[in-house]
Structure formats: structure tokens, C-alpha cells
Amino acid sequence: MTGYDLAVVGAGIVGLGHALAAATRGKRVVVIDRDAQANGASVRNFGFVTVTGQGAGDCWTMARRSRDIWAEVAEAAGIALLQRGLVLAARHPESEAVIEAFLKTEMGEGCIRLTAEAAQAHVPSLRADAAVLALYSPHEIRVESRTAIPLLAAYLAERWGVTFIRSRAVRVVSPPAIETAEGVVQAEAAVVCPGDDFVSLFPERLARYGVTRCKLQMMRVMPASPARFGTAVMSDLGLARYLGYADLPEASDLKQRLDQDQPAHRANGVHLIVTQSADGSLVVGDSHHYAATPDPFAAEDVDALILDEFDRVLDLPGRVVTERWTGTYASAPDRWRLTDRPSDAVRIVVVTSGCGASTAFGIAEETMADLYGTAAAGMA
Template sequence: MAINHVDTVVVGGGIVGLAHALAAARRGDRVVLFERDEHAVGASIRNFGMIWAVGQQRGAIYQRALRSRDIWQEISAKTGLWAAPTGSLHLAQRPDELAVLEEFVATTAPARERGTTMITAAEAVKRGRAVREEGLIGAMWSPTEVNVDPRQAIPAVAGYLAEEYGVDVRFGTAVRGIAAPTVSTTAGEWRADRILVCSGNDFATLYPEVFAASGLVRCKLQMLRTGVQPDGWQLGPMLCGGLTLLHYAAFEDCTARAALDARMREELPFHREHGIHVLLSQTADGRLTIGDSHAYAATHDPFASEEINEAITTYLRGFARLPDPRITERWTGCYPSLRDGRTELVVDPEPGVTVVNGVGGAGMTLSFGLAEEVLAR
């Protein structure tokens, strides 16, 4: 049997795999990427499309997010991929929410240097067409966030890799096993100096012992989407409310967060129990994406809870007003998550093989920057 030779094999066609294929190709490698499904169907297309730098852990992870944002914009400029630099608004309706935002801005110089600032309620209403003025007492504006449409972006990046760098992108090709430097696939045997396993939610097939010891669990989420908004209506900045301040690592060190957490646990116990925080983004064709909830376990049932969906949409109505709020799509997603504070899992199970996983819900935000760091090791 003939054996194919390349410099780098990437396993997995989600955003993590695509990002590592790009990083390898930019180093001059001959790259082949294998994805078992005929097209992307996992977490990489089931998200908001938010490149959400402002929510990431301060320091190196924030810088990684900014680097990823730059790469998204580079790809957009070369391909016409829709990547809107909308920025984001964190809306405060209670004093404890405002206190967290004010503390974050006051104590986070890198964000301030990039334009993150507190604005008045009136200014927030002017910036965001969906912002509900009633009850709003202030907001945080961040200009660094970029909105992509994940269902378009993932295949567009795959096409860009093939056309710009000659990456051999093989969807519908399963990897049966790895014994470095050989990769056995349904498209034959391949040899490579570097093998990158970016298998996402399927982390039990290749190197199961690595994942058994990794601490990874699966996070199940629920999301919703409206139809196209009327008359070309545009959301503008992506939006979130007070619950989001309890979800993202950027705010964990804020001393004011404890009081907010205590109040939310008392007033919104269902939301806290089900990991609900509410974000709003828009797709390229004008639909609005709403979510989400978070449940962590090794295995999840496949069913969506309408009670969770109702909790999400009710909370959204408290800070946003949509021209046409009718829901046309509902779905669940599932992604690997590390619950101990690590932002990624990077392991070398044998010489020449690197496993990259566990980026959680920040894959769109962090993967391009992470891939450059992994390839530079």
C-alpha cells in the first residue's frame, strides 16, 4: 500500500483544527487535515460567532484573543468573509452590576488602552439599537469584539486554507488510529513529522488514556435564533447583561463580583443552577442568535428544556428589545471543557504528536492565537 507523506497532519475540522492547519501552513508545512464528517456540524457552527476578547482571562489569554481577532480580520480582508467589528456592550441595570464593570475598567489597563470604557445609559441606547432604556443605569463599551457567522465562517476558513496555502482539506475522512509518524485513515496511510489531534468533543477515540486523565468534561448548552429581522435592521454591538459578569474569567478578580453573585443566586436561582447567562449577536443575513445555558457532565441526554429556553428569552427581554423576537431555530451544542481554570489542554502523548483540546466555549475567540503558540513550542 502506498504511503502519503506530508509535514503536518491535523485531525479535526472544527475551528481548533483549522487554526492549527493555518499556523502550520504559514510556517511552510505541507498540511493535510482530516475531518470525519462531510461538513462541520459540531460546536464550531453552533455558537454566537463572537470573537469575544473582552471576556477572556486577563494577561496572556486576553492577548491571545486579540491575536485571534487580528487573524479573523486578515482572513476577512482576503476572502470577503463577513467579520463585523461591532464591539460589545455590557449593560448594567443594578448598582452591583455597574460596580463590577466600573472596577473592571479601572483595574484593567490593557482593555482601557484599546478603548474599553464606561458610558452612560443614554450613550448605550444610542450605540445599540436593541438596548432597552427602561431600568438601564450604565454600560461598558468595548470596541475589540468581532462578529462572524459561524455557519459561514467555518467552511470559508477551510476553503481559504485550501486556496491560499494548498492545505489538503479532507472532510468525510475518518482517522482510524495513530502510531507516529503514521496516521491510518479511511483515505489510506499517511506519514508526517508532526501530528496535531484537535478532535473536539470526540475525545475518547484517539489517545483515550490522555483524555481519561485530563479532567475534561462535556458542556451542553442550549441556544436559539430568530428569523431575519425586518427592513435590514442591524443589531450593532453585541449585547449582554449582568449574568454574563458571573460567567467570564475577565471579571473573576473583581471584588464587587461577590455581591452580584449573592444577589443573583437569591433572585435567579434557576438561571444560576443551569449556568444561564444571556448574549445577543447577529448573523450575516440578519438573524439574531440568543443564548445560552451550561451543564457539565461526562455524558448528556440529547433533550432540550423549554424551561431553560424560556428563562433565556425572559432575561433577554429585560435588557433588549427586538423588532421581531419570534424564534425560528432551537438547538443544543456540546463542547469539551476544563473545570479547573485551565484555558486549554495541550499534551504530547508520544513523540511527534500533540493533542490540543479543552478550549471550552472560547474556541472562536482563542484558537488562531493558541495555534501559533502551539506551533512555536
């Protein structure tokens, strides 16, 4: 029977981030997942590694660190970086005060204010008549999640010797025994990364955090004619939702304006992110609805609200929706992530704000330092 230093339960981006952080410290790692392949929030997203706009403090710090690791590991794993940077197009006068206040914070370092016309150099399809100004950030990178996650797993296996056990449910985590549906895996420590599954493992501990699920709706849109997006795109609605902006005192007037002008968008948690894939199609979203068990159905009126904001910001007549999907992720009312310690050898790690792709690598380094206190050897 093979023994491991660390068992990681869950092969989404948070689990893979922990596998990488452990393997680069010389640990023998096994990753166990109940599915045959990544199928949850880690692949049902924009692939947008977002720094600018993340909440002040450790969320923003973790995003900066994770972005750097993404850039390094992407090159090593053959993961294409499809876009860099962000243009946030703002059409409401109240947005100007938010952007100016943001630029004065440490989080605004490297970001600049652009005219709408200057922003069109990055995104020619941007409606200049629908934007008062734009915020440009150079910090973001974008990958194609559907291919990036499998490539990252393959890199972990081939370069770092990480073992993957798939299509196997874990029943009990009690190192050195990790009990699965098909026998026991031996590991000295374990990190459980359950995503939005709060009942299979340690349900009594997770219940203390008041966790629930957030359901989102997203689409793939194909422009009628080729369109170049040098950066990802967001809009005023993002200024009122992303905490790095929305927590600023100057955001109160914008929120009030949006509540009056776009009440349905706000009630459905709609904000706009647009990223571009290699084939020219656009990943567009999203919305936010909360429930212990969200229904699996995508509401047409919610998609219409997302596309309404899309069309207010971008001039792409004849665009066609080619794909629609829903996703769910863990959410908590008072925190963006949680790390729970059932024992000295076990950690439970959950990102509770939908920014797992943007922060997982940084969180994983923190977890490894907590467990082992050792430094990484590097990814060369």
C-alpha cells in the same frame, strides 16, 4: 503516497487554526476529519470573537491575538465581519463596581463606561429603563460561523495548498504514520484537535485532565420590525460568568444578588449574548449543563430563561424564535485549555471552556512555535 509535514486531526476552528499556523510557516499540511463538513461546536455558536471578559492572563492574550488574525484572514477568505464591539448592559447597582474595577485592569484598555442612553446609539433596541450603565468594548468582531468555517477551509486549500480528507476516521496517530479507516497517511508530525471526543484517540491521556462536556442551548430570533445591532449585546449575567469580570473581588456582591434574584438562570448557567446576522435575525443564547454524555434535548424552560433575560434587556415586541439548537463542547474544572504531548512529534490541543473561536488562532501559533520554532511568513 503523498507525504506531509503535518497532519491535523479535526477540522473545527482549532484544527483549522493549526492548519493556518503551519501553512504560513511553509509546512505541507493535511487536515483529516471524520465528518463531511463542520458540524460541531465550531458552527453551533455566536460567531462572536470575544476579547473583553476572557480570563486574565493567557486566555485574554490569546483572544487579542486571535481577533487580529481573524480580521486579517477574514478579508483574505471573503468572510464578512458583521459586527464590531460589545455593549454589556448592566441593570443592577452591584454591576457598577465590577465594571469600574474591570476598567482599571489592563484588560479594560480601550473600553469605556457609557450611560444607557449613550449605549442606545450602538443598540437602539436596548431598554434604557432596564440598564443603570453599560460597558462598551471596541475589541470584538463577529462572523457567521456556519459560512465562515467553510470559507476558511476553502481559503486554506486554495491559498495555502492545505489538503482536506473528509469523512474518514483516524484510528492511530503515530508519525510518520497516521492510520485511518481507509489507509495510512504519511506525516512527520501531528496535531490532534478532537473537540469533545475524548475516547477515539489518546483516551488515557485525556482522562488525566478530568474533561467532560458542556451542553448549551441557543436560538435564532427574528425581530418583528427591522432592528439594528451595531454591536453584540451582553448583560449582568455575563459579568458573573465571564472570568475576566467574575474573578474580580468586586464581583462577589453581584453574584450574591443574582443568586437571590435569578436563581433559575444561575442554576442553568444562563447568561445573555445577542449577535446579529446579515438578514437581521439574532443569534441568542445560552445555557450551560455538564455531563459526560449530555442528552440531546433542548428544554423549553431553559429557552424561556434565556428569552426572559433577552426581554429584560431588549425592547423587541413580537419577536419570533425561528430556530433552536443544542451544542456541546469540552470542559475541564481547572483549566480553559490543554496541550498534551504524547511524543516529540504529536500534540493534543483542546479548548476546554467554550472559547475556541476566540482563541484558536493564538493557541495554534504557540503550538507551531513549540513544534518548529519558526516564524510565520504572513498571510499575503
